Amino acid sequence: xxxxxxxxxRLMAVQASYTYERMLGIGVGHASAPLLRDVFATRTxxxxxxxxxxxxxxxxxxxYLAGVAVGAEVRAEQQGVPGAxxxxxxxxxxxxxxxxxxxxxxxxxxxxxIGATLVLAPWAGIWAIVTLVLxxxxxxxxxxxxxxxxxxxxxxxxxxxxxxxxxxxxADDAQRVAAFAVGLALPIVAWRLLVGANHVxxxxxxxxxxxxxxxxxxxxxxxxxxxxRIGLVLLGLAVLYVGGTS
Amino acid sequence: MIPTPVxxxxxxxxxxxxxxxxxxxxxxxxxxxxxxxxVAGWIMGNLPGGLVAGMTLELYxxxxxxxxASRYPDYSVAAVASGVASALAPDGVSAGMAGxxxxxxxxxxxxxxxxxxxxxxxxxxxxxxxxxxxxGRAIWELQRNGFLRDGLRSFGLxxxxxxLALPVALVPWQRFPHANALSWAVVAGGIxxxxxxxxxxxxxxxxxxxxxxxxxxxxxxxLLR
Numbered sequence: 001x002x003x004x005x006x007x008x009x010r011l012m013a014v015q016a017s018y019t020y021e022r023m024l025g026i027g028v029g030h031a032s033a034p035l036l037r038d039v040f041a042t043r044t045x046x047x048x049x050x051x052x053x054x055x056x057x058x059x060x061x062x063x064y065l066a067g068v069a070v071g072a073e074v075r076a077e078q079q080g081v082p083g084a085x086x087x088x089x090x091x092x093x094x095x096x097x098x099x100x101x102x103x104x105x106x107x108x109x110x111x112x113x114i115g116a117t118l119v120l121a122p123w124a125g126i127w128a129i130v131t132l133v134l135x136x137x138x139x140x141x142x143x144x145x146x147x148x149x150x151x152x153x154x155x156x157x158x159x160x161x162x163x164x165x166x167x168x169x170x171a172d173d174a175q176r177v178a179a180f181a182v183g184l185a186l187p188i189v190a191w192r193l194l195v196g197a198n199h200v201x202x203x204x205x206x207x208x209x210x211x212x213x214x215x216x217x218x219x220x221x222x223x224x225x226x227x228x229r230i231g232l233v234l235l236g237l238a239v240l241y242v243g244g245t246s
Numbered sequence: 247m248i249p250t251p252v253x254x255x256x257x258x259x260x261x262x263x264x265x266x267x268x269x270x271x272x273x274x275x276x277x278x279x280x281x282x283x284x285v286a287g288w289i290m291g292n293l294p295g296g297l298v299a300g301m302t303l304e305l306y307x308x309x310x311x312x313x314x315a316s317r318y319p320d321y322s323v324a325a326v327a328s329g330v331a332s333a334l335a336p337d338g339v340s341a342g343m344a345g346x347x348x349x350x351x352x353x354x355x356x357x358x359x360x361x362x363x364x365x366x367x368x369x370x371x372x373x374x375x376x377x378x379x380x381x382g383r384a385i386w387e388l389q390r391n392g393f394l395r396d397g398l399r400s401f402g403l404x405x406x407x408x409x410l411a412l413p414v415a416l417v418p419w420q421r422f423p424h425a426n427a428l429s430w431a432v433v434a435g436g437i438x439x440x441x442x443x444x445x446x447x448x449x450x451x452x453x454x455x456x457x458x459x460x461x462x463x464x465x466x467x468x469l470l471r
Contacts, residue, residue: 021367056377110275176456193429
């Protein structure tokens with residue numbers, strides 16, 4: 001298997017040994033190993049081991065964009081950049097790769113695709129789910145591959161290359177699409193789940209939900225009140241009511 | 247409708263896969279409730295029941311942003327158990343049963359994720375010397391062990407969740423004429439989670455306007471159906 005393909009496959013498990021101390025560090029070290037093996041084929045064992053140790057140090061980013069750092073680090077090692085500078089590059093990349101990835105993926109295309117699936121699922125059934133998984137994974141693999149190649153091409157200049165790329169602009173657009181898709185899905189999902197409820201029941205449910213949402217946003221309550229906690233409390237009350245009226 | 251051993255085996259395998267998918271690998275959205283619960287319903291022979299569970303738990307999961315070191319509930323395996331519970335419940339109570347089984351399990355699943363990460367850290371500490379010397383084998387062992395640990399966590403949660411969901415088939419629903427209140431409670435909590443989360447994510451600028459436009463269009467679709 002080619003080193004690049006092996007690195008891409010390993011990037012799919014970059015969080016397998018996630019810890020709060022090193023975060024993705026060990027996973028990045030694991031993904032870098034095939035590429036470093038090629039780069040250090042003609043150098044000393046000591047040099048290769050130093051590079052492997054650096055590659056497994058603390059690192060944090062969005063998991064789909066970790067390949068950018070893997071590529072940049074391997075390129076820098078290939079160019080003989082001093083180890084301390086490579087470690088600084090990793091630290092410098094952590095913030096932007098985490099922030100851009102979270103905006104583009106977790107707050108962008110994932111909720112956008114989920115919102116679209118929630119809208120379509122009542123009519124398209126399992127095909128909406130299959131399409132969601134296929135589209136997401138095609139996008140994800142393309143982004144991972146693009147990121148690894150960007151890092152391998154740019155090396156130490158990868159930060160500037162990221163800023164010039166499509167990523168910051170599309171991340172902003174993706175969040176707008178996500179906001180629209182989630183807004184669109186919410187009334188449709190509520191309607192589907194409340195089918196069979198009378199008007200009073202539906203009105204009480206929606207009003208309770210909106211009041212709950214306000215509580216999750218108010219500065220005085222938002223730290224303690226989450227959607228999950230509201231759901232658990234309401235469920236507890238409903239169990240008492242259902243049990244009491246049996 | 248008690249599942250056959252083949253169905254139970256399929257559910258356990260699916261629960262383990264989606265639990266692994268959430269963090270370890272391959273992070274391919276298999277762990278999203280709409281996917282995990284719908285497939286669980288399909289395995290149970292009741293795809294619409296699984297879909298109801300998926301839509302219900304997805305309302306809660308949309309509130310979660312798994313950013314950096316944030317701590318969050320694990321809706322993956324919980325959605326599989328919810329799919330089973332929903333598939334076994336009558337119409338009108340499906341969403342309620344999905345929440346009754348899935349929401350506590352999601353909270354428990356989130357706690358097990360923290361425990362897993364602490365255990366992974368211990369494993370790193372044990373091999374710190376080898377990792378610092380650039381021993382590739384030690385790095386591979388850490389990855390393998392982390393993956394296996396997460397697999398074990400997901401398998402255990404699946405067994406617990408499916409075990410909690412199966413008694414739904416034995417409930418004498420005719421004795422509970424107001425059981426649909428469970429569904430209303432779960433949906434109300436889901437609306438609070440999604441709407442609150444969407445408002446927070448949207449901030450105060452253009453994204454909030456897009457959220458508003460989406461809500462208006464969604465309401466129009468419902469009213470004009």
